[in-house]
Amino acid sequence: MSASVARPRRPLGVRARVAAKVNLALLVGARRADGYHELLTVLQSVALFDQLDVLPAPGGLGLEVEGTALPADEGNLVLVAAREIARKAGADQGARFRLRKGIPVAAGLGGGSADGAAALLALDRLWNLRLPPEELAAMAAEVGSDVPFCLTGGTSVATGRGEQLREVPASGTFWWVVGAAREGLTTAAVYRRHDELGPARPLVASGLDGLLAALADGDPERLAGTLVNDLERAAFRLRPGLALAKQRLVDAGAIGAVMSGSGPTMLGLCADRDHAHRVAKRAWSVFHRVRVAHTPVPGVIFETEAT
Numbered sequence: 007m008s009a010s011v012a013r014p015r016r017p018l019g020v021r022a023r024v025a026a027k028v029n030l031a032l033l034v035g036a037r038r039a040d041g042y043h044e045l046l047t048v049l050q051s052v053a054l055f056d057q058l059d060v061l062p063a064p065g066g067l068g069l070e071v072e073g074t075a076l077p078a079d080e081g082n083l084v085l086v087a088a089r090e091i092a093r094k095a096g097a098d099q100g101a102r103f104r105l106r107k108g109i110p111v112a113a114g115l116g117g118g119s120a121d122g123a124a125a126l127l128a129l130d131r132l133w134n135l136r137l138p139p140e141e142l143a144a145m146a147a148e149v150g151s152d153v154p155f156c157l158t159g160g161t162s163v164a165t166g167r168g169e170q171l172r173e174v175p176a177s178g179t180f181w182w183v184v185g186a187a188r189e190g191l192t193t194a195a196v197y198r199r200h201d202e203l204g205p206a207r208p209l210v211a212s213g214l215d216g217l218l219a220a221l222a223d224g225d226p227e228r229l230a231g232t233l234v235n236d237l238e239r240a241a242f243r244l245r246p247g248l249a250l251a252k253q254r255l256v257d258a259g260a261i262g263a264v265m266s267g268s269g270p271t272m273l274g275l276c277a278d279r280d281h282a283h284r285v286a287k288r289a290w291s292v293f294h295r296v297r298v299a300h301t302p303v304p305g306v307i308f309e310t311e312a313t
């Protein structure tokens with residue numbers, strides 16, 4: 007007679023939680039020969055998350071998306087990243103992804119880049135590749151300009167087209183009202199309009215000194231006066247209501263406001279969590295959706311195994 011023996015549960019898959027990003031400063035320089043713009047930007051991961059599950063599959067790559075109408079097609083950065091790591095690492099296994107979106111899409115919050123970063127790290131685990139961080143960062147840069155930052159998260163200055171990172175100190179927690187619009191903006195379209203509006207500004211690293219000092223000191227009042235985004239002008243031309251949305255955050259009591267990335271999401275900086283909730287209550291009507299979220303947080307975190 008055989009007694010039933012509890013078998014150890016085999017890890018079935020991997021579950022990653024990945025954070026959105028915000029740009030506290032986004033200075034846009036010259037357009038390069040490859041079509042990208044030289045940037046000088048300060049990025050922080052913000053506590054808005056997507057969840058990516060990945061399970062082993064017999065062959066090929068599959069993706070299901072929940073929580074938004076985002077297409078699960080070949081252009082989805084989860085699949086772009088998966089193809090990139092499979093090709094570079096010579097992996098011949100398959101994988102099946104399930105993406106639950108919590109980060110608004112085409113919002114300037116790096117949601118697609120976050121998903122690409124999560125896919126790279128999740129497959130590195132699932133396929134037990136143990137790739138060195140530099141190799142993962144190089145693959146991430148192939149997937150998109152913000153993907154290397156989303157791998158690590160935290161607080162960084164980025165240069166080049168956004169892929170060259172230098173971690174910088176940040177103290178404490180900053181609280182934001184994140185005002186999302188109903189319809190997204192296409193990054194490429196915003197950069198195109200930016201080019202039409204005049205010559206690029208020279209990028210001067212010392213232009214970030216005040217912002218970096220405020221971050222290091224954890225001082226929201228000082229940080230508020232240093233928030234800047236060169237793409238606002240172009241985004242406001244494409245979507246005139248955005249200027250009003252930014253002003254509304256200030257009128258509602260935010261100590262500073264700035265657009266994130268190529269927009270249309272607006273960020274209102276607040277003194278603390280309670281203040282952020284008060285501002286959110288006063289400002290909600292101009293936005294499709296308003297959230298309160300803090301910075302910085304880590305980029306990708308692995309949670310329980312996906313089943």
Ligand code: C5P
Binds near residue numbers: 043166
């Ligand atoms: O790198 P990523 O695919 O996220 O960039 C999307 C688009 O944004 C690019 O095709 C380009 O038009 C624009 N872009 C840019 N300069 C950058 C980053 C992005 O012009 N530094």
